[in-house]
Amino acid sequence: MDLNELLSSLTLEEKVGQLVQLAGVYYDTSSEITGPLANFEITDTQKYTAGSIIGVSSAKEAYNIQKEYLEKSSHKIPLLFMADVIHGSKTIFPIPLGASSSFNPSLIEKMAKYSAIEAANMGVQVTFSPMADLARDARWGRNMETNGEDPYLNKVLTSSYVRGYQGGELSSDSLLISCVKHFAAYGLVDAGREYNTVDLSKRLLLEQHYPAYESAIKSGSKMVMSAFNTIDSVPVTANKKVLDDDLRNMLGFDGVVISDWAAITELINHRVAMDSKDSAKLSIDATVDIDMMSMAYKDHLVELVNEGVVSMELIDNSVKRILEIKKAYGLFDNPFKNLEFDENFNVDINQVAKEVALESIVLLKNKNNILPMTKNYKVYGKHVSSSDYHGPWSWQGDINDTKSIESKFGDKVVEYRGSDFDLQFFSDVDNVILFIGETSFESGEAKSKTDIRLSKTDVEIIKKLKFAGKNVVACIFAGRPLDLSEINDLCDGIIYAWFPGSEAASAIYDLITGVSNFSAKLSMSLPRTTGQCPIYYNDYPTGRPFDKAIDTYVSKYIDTLNSPLYTFSDGLTYSNVTITDATAKPNKDHIVITCNLENHSDYDCMEVIQVYVKDCISTVIKPERELKAFKKVRIAKNTKSTFEFNLNLEELKLVNNNEQWILEDGDFELYIGLNVNNVIKQKVGVINGICINK
Numbered sequence: 001m002d003l004n005e006l007l008s009s010l011t012l013e014e015k016v017g018q019l020v021q022l023a024g025v026y027y028d029t030s031s032e033i034t035g036p037l038a039n040f041e042i043t044d045t046q047k048y049t050a051g052s053i054i055g056v057s058s059a060k061e062a063y064n065i066q067k068e069y070l071e072k073s074s075h076k077i078p079l080l081f082m083a084d085v086i087h088g089s090k091t092i093f094p095i096p097l098g099a100s101s102s103f104n105p106s107l108i109e110k111m112a113k114y115s116a117i118e119a120a121n122m123g124v125q126v127t128f129s130p131m132a133d134l135a136r137d138a139r140w141g142r143n144m145e146t147n148g149e150d151p152y153l154n155k156v157l158t159s160s161y162v163r164g165y166q167g168g169e170l171s172s173d174s175l176l177i178s179c180v181k182h183f184a185a186y187g188l189v190d191a192g193r194e195y196n197t198v199d200l201s202k203r204l205l206l207e208q209h210y211p212a213y214e215s216a217i218k219s220g221s222k223m224v225m226s227a228f229n230t231i232d233s234v235p236v237t238a239n240k241k242v243l244d245d246d247l248r249n250m251l252g253f254d255g256v257v258i259s260d261w262a263a264i265t266e267l268i269n270h271r272v273a274m275d276s277k278d279s280a281k282l283s284i285d286a287t288v289d290i291d292m293m294s295m296a297y298k299d300h301l302v303e304l305v306n307e308g309v310v311s312m313e314l315i316d317n318s319v320k321r322i323l324e325i326k327k328a329y330g331l332f333d334n335p336f337k338n339l340e341f342d343e344n345f346n347v348d349i350n351q352v353a354k355e356v357a358l359e360s361i362v363l364l365k366n367k368n369n370i371l372p373m374t375k376n377y378k379v380y381g382k383h384v385s386s387s388d389y390h391g392p393w394s395w396q397g398d399i400n401d402t403k404s405i406e407s408k409f410g411d412k413v414v415e416y417r418g419s420d421f422d423l424q425f426f427s428d429v430d431n432v433i434l435f436i437g438e439t440s441f442e443s444g445e446a447k448s449k450t451d452i453r454l455s456k457t458d459v460e461i462i463k464k465l466k467f468a469g470k471n472v473v474a475c476i477f478a479g480r481p482l483d484l485s486e487i488n489d490l491c492d493g494i495i496y497a498w499f500p501g502s503e504a505a506s507a508i509y510d511l512i513t514g515v516s517n518f519s520a521k522l523s524m525s526l527p528r529t530t531g532q533c534p535i536y537y538n539d540y541p542t543g544r545p546f547d548k549a550i551d552t553y554v555s556k557y558i559d560t561l562n563s564p565l566y567t568f569s570d571g572l573t574y575s576n577v578t579i580t581d582a583t584a585k586p587n588k589d590h591i592v593i594t595c596n597l598e599n600h601s602d603y604d605c606m607e608v609i610q611v612y613v614k615d616c617i618s619t620v621i622k623p624e625r626e627l628k629a630f631k632k633v634r635i636a637k638n639t640k641s642t643f644e645f646n647l648n649l650e651e652l653k654l655v656n657n658n659e660q661w662i663l664e665d666g667d668f669e670l671y672i673g674l675n676v677n678n679v680i681k682q683k684v685g686v687i688n689g690i691c692i693n694k
């Protein structure tokens with residue numbers, strides 16, 4: 001297929017059509033609606049010149065649409081079918097914020113691959129995933145879609161998702177096209193309030209936010225979704241500096257930019273566009289290629305070109321980029337790729353979903369080793385029988401297909417009555433396991449909160465059981481970090497399950513009873529109170545750093561400690577693993593990290609060896625500690641092992657005040673450990689770009 005010939009054969013109307021994305025509802029089919037749906041008038045001509053469709057929920061429906069489209073369209077360019085396969089298609093994996101707590105890049109790649117395998121039998125060709133936005137504020141509902149608060153972990157796992165979905169560079173072998181989102185820095189919405197303004201320095205944007213999107217591009221992602229928010233007071237959807245200068249020219253992205261849902265005409269609400277026509281011009285100038293459901297392109301681009309306001313070249317560039325990914329994906333050879341439903345599909349996705357759930361659920365507290373629970377215990381809580389374990393953005397996942405906690409714990413379950421229960425039901429046991437926390441409807445898009453505490457009912461239940469002398473283990477479901485301060489001292493055990501997906505019950509049962517061992521580490525800190533938000537481990541010293549010895553005129557609160565209740569990298573196992581003999585040896589373009597781990601327990605386990613870096617003196621402020629390398633390893637019970645891996649010297653670079661990535665001379669302290677606060681210090685130096693021992 002010669003794309004230049006194809007392009008030149010298209011009329012202007014047909015070219016503009018390729019830049020238009022419509023929801024499946026306009027093709028008389030069921031369709032997921034994930035944004036405001038106005039009552040647009042869509043003509044048949046517009047239906048059969050649109051370039052892509054969003055939200056069609058089955059292969060059969062997609063097949064029929066494609067068939068009819070190719071029959072009726074004037075140019076025969078196949079439609080692309082796009083959807084939000086965020087953490088699974090029908091078999092649901094843990095929410096990405098949970099999966100990122102696995103610190104397991106190969107497992108994330110496997111999760112994405114199996115999501116794609118299932119999506120490829122459900123009529124999906126493009127997934128709007130991974131979300132590479134850095135999360136910093138627990139109040140924001142979309143933390144659940146992120147890889148947490150650390151730029152390095154985010155960068156590594158974002159790349160894993162793209163590799164899993166596409167199998168590397170986009171090709172006809174790719175199961176899905178991965179559309180990384182939302183470029184950029186959507187997680188910094190002011191006050192954690194959804195769709196709010198984002199404002200940060202270009203330096204921080206380059207140093208902390210762009211790397212994850214760049215890693216997606218380097219891993220082969222050929223689609224980027226522009227973010228709803230502003231950067232430098234210009235909405236990204238109209239921000240040529242961000243989308244053309246930064247994304248395309250600086251980061252080398254040569255693929256397709258798609259707007260977020262209706263974001264183009266929402267430029268009118270931002271008051272940077274006078275009307276829909278003006279918003280179309282601003283967005284095409286900024287190189288937004290596809291208009292997702294705002295109709296601005298459909299209604300005005302032809303007119304704007306005919307008036308000479310928008311150049312035909314600009315249109316051709318966008319159309320060419322769209323045709324290029326359709327060709328690369330093999331769509332011209334097979335327009336029905338992923339649209340032919342296989343009745344005999346029987347890949348075991350659930351086993352992989354359980355594997356991810358087991359490595360995502362975090363053990364935060366285990367006083368007196370109350371877990372694993374083998375003693376006399378009862379089970380209670382609103383999530384025991386709810387099966388509400390998928391979390392938001394669970395594509396075609398149906399909780400009616402998901403086994404409940406009750407199905408695993410059987411006769412140990414006490415019927416849920418909120419906090420209005422009779423303690424008599426627990427009179428024959430010393431221990432109670434509670435399944436509490438958020439419902440799936442309390443996080444996700446447009447679900448920001450001003451209060452991230454547990455519900456009064458959940459806290460009341462814990463207090464009543466505790467005052468009745470019971471040992472209490474709380475297993476908490478959440479799409480964000482929650483404030484556990486009210487229950488932290490009351491509980492003997494705390495498990496942070498996030499939303500573990502289709503295999504939640506099985507994974508939680510195995511972890512609680514000791515069939516499996518915990519290994520997850522928090523990828524996002526849990527605040528002591530909402531008032532601390534945003535809070536993250538990799539913060540800065542300030543001019544008056546907190547000092548226990550000094551009571552005032554230091555950076556502190558008068559009513560709360562500075563530290564989070566639980567911090568990034570917190571997570572226990574049933575084992576007792578010590579780390580010793582950690583060393584850091586410079587070797588050309590990397591630093592060789594070695595250490596010994598000893599497992600002083602009868603439980604095999606996995607641990608995450610982490611390397612944090614502190615730039616001792618730099619021309620711009622740098623965090624006290626930044627994760628710059630990690631390795632998840634297995635240590636058999638009662639064994640001692642030596643591990644070695646590399647810290648890339650590139651990771652010691654910073655973005656200076658001239659917005660340049662540079663490796664500055666000076667000393668660097670390396671903190672090697674199994675948790676950000678439990679580390680062994682090593683030191684290296686850099687002189688003229690060469691790393692030396694210190």
Ligand code: GLC
Binds near residue numbers: 035
């Ligand atoms: C939503 C979300 C975006 C999603 C898109 C399509 O508004 O912001 O993440 O991919 O619309 O559903």
